[in-house]
Amino acid sequence: MFVLRRAGRELCATGLRHRLRPGERATLDRRVREALEGTAGQGPGTLVGALPFEPGRPELLYQPEQLLSRELPPRETGTGSMGLFSDRDLREIPSRAEYSAMVERALSRIAGGNGLRKVVLSRQVVLEAAQQPDFERLLAILSLDPDITAYRLDLQPDRGGEPRLLMGATPELLVSRSGRMVASEPLAGSIPRGREPAQDRERARALMASDKDRREHAITVEYILDLLAPLCSELGSPGGMGLRSTATMWHLGTRIEGRLKSADAPTSAGLAALLHPTPAVGGHPRDRALEAIRELESHDRGFYAGAVGHVDSHGDGEWYVALRCAQIEGPRITLHAGAGIVEGSVPDDEVHETAAKFRAMLRALGVTDKPRQAVEAG
Structure with a gap:
């Protein structure tokens, strides 16, 4: 099953008719077009799925048996919790101290003059x-x-056995295409929300005034504009940079909008492959950042910080960055969170940022009913 829920609408896909054949990420757009042309008139004219974080890993994209788009009733208000876990069930990889040391090593690389x-x-x-x-x-x-x-x-729609799922709640649109209109809304630069209204307002003001966070955000916006510009006849960010909020975080965000030069421009999946991974989840320059991640991180990101979305036979669709997510394998749940390191980053602050980003999923699972220092921020 594949589900996207946003703004009162749900896209739900069930079953599997056809998997996208594997190939290099640079060939994704062509492979998607060939798959949709080859299955025309045979089931939904849409592929759904995800791109992993690592560009060299295979995508999980497939044509479902059934596809349903529907309006949802108004969302409930308040909070909810599964209540499955206590703080004793929690294990961090790496530990708080180890992550702080990773940030120190990353700062040394940034200061090392290698670009x-x-x-x-x-x-x-x-x-x-x-x-x-x-x-x-x-x-x-x-x-x-x-x-x-x-x-x-x-994550294994055509196999039996113990379920393996990717689930999450992302605030970030990687890219969408509707006809010739294209949009992206990168988020980079974050701070945990305050517990009281006055503290929350102060944190929002601090984020907007932060030179470090504004520089981090500008890197991502410039990167996306530079990649989309050759494809667009019109491109800009009319609203400029502003604040975006979730229940647990403030982010700096910029809405980017453009008009593609041609209807034959890349599909939404092709655009996602072009942009991903952005500096918001990988770093900049891309190749040097990926090299640093592979050397500094000891765990496999899998589909965390990849992209989840859909593309139809017209090339339209939307792709979201797979953030605030969990990979679920039976009773084991692995949560992921990250922080952007630039010149001026403070290791303890980055530890607290990742802790705050865990909170949405931890609250849903009931873990923060018994908060621990390592996963509590704010």
């Missing part, structure tokens, strides 16, 4: 439960935040 301007470092929280989560209930809880897109993707 690296930013690198995004992630860490994990692994949870073990006595039973498998209720997937539909977890998706419903994640959907309570009106400022996110909740998603669910079966």
Whole structure:
């Protein structure tokens, strides 16, 4: 099953008719077009799925048996919790101290004069439960935040056995295409929200005034504009940079909008492949940042910080950055969160940022009913 829920609408795909054949990321657009042309008139004219973080890893894209798009009733308000875990079930990879040391090493690389301007470092929280989560209930809880897109993707849709899923609640649009109109809304530069209204307002003001965060954000916006510009006859960010909020975080965000030169421009999947991974989740320059991530991180990101979305036979579709996510394998849940490291980053601040980004999923699972220092921020 594949589900996207956003702004009162749900796209739900079930079953599997045809998998996209594997290939190099640079050939994704061509492979998507060939797959959709080859299955025309045979089931939904849409592919759904995800791109992994690593550009060299295979995508998971497929044509479903059924596809349903529908309006949803108004979302509930308040909070929800699965209540499956206590703080004793939690294991961090790497530890708080180890992650801080990783940030120090990344800062040394940035200061080393090799051209690296930013690198995004992630860490994990692994949870073990006595039973498998209720997937539909977890998706419903994640959907309570009106400022996110909740998603669910079966990572082995054509196999039996123990379920393996990617689930999450992302605030970030990587790219969308509708006809010739293209849009992206990168988020880079973040701070945990305050517990009280006055503290929350102060943190929002501090983020807008932060030179370090504004520089981090500008790197991502410039990168996306530079890649889209050759494809567009019109391109800009009319609203400029502003604040974006979720239930747990403030982010700096910029809405980018453009008009493609030709209807034969890349499909939404091709645009996602072109942009991903952006400096918001990888770093800049891309190749140097990926090299640093491979050397500094000891865990596999899998589909975390990849892209989840869909593309239809017209080339239209939308792709979201796979953030605030969990990979679920039976009763084991692995959460991921990352922080962007640039000149001026403070290791302890980056630890707290990742902790805050874990909170949306931890709250849904009930872990923060018994908060621990390592996963508590604010």
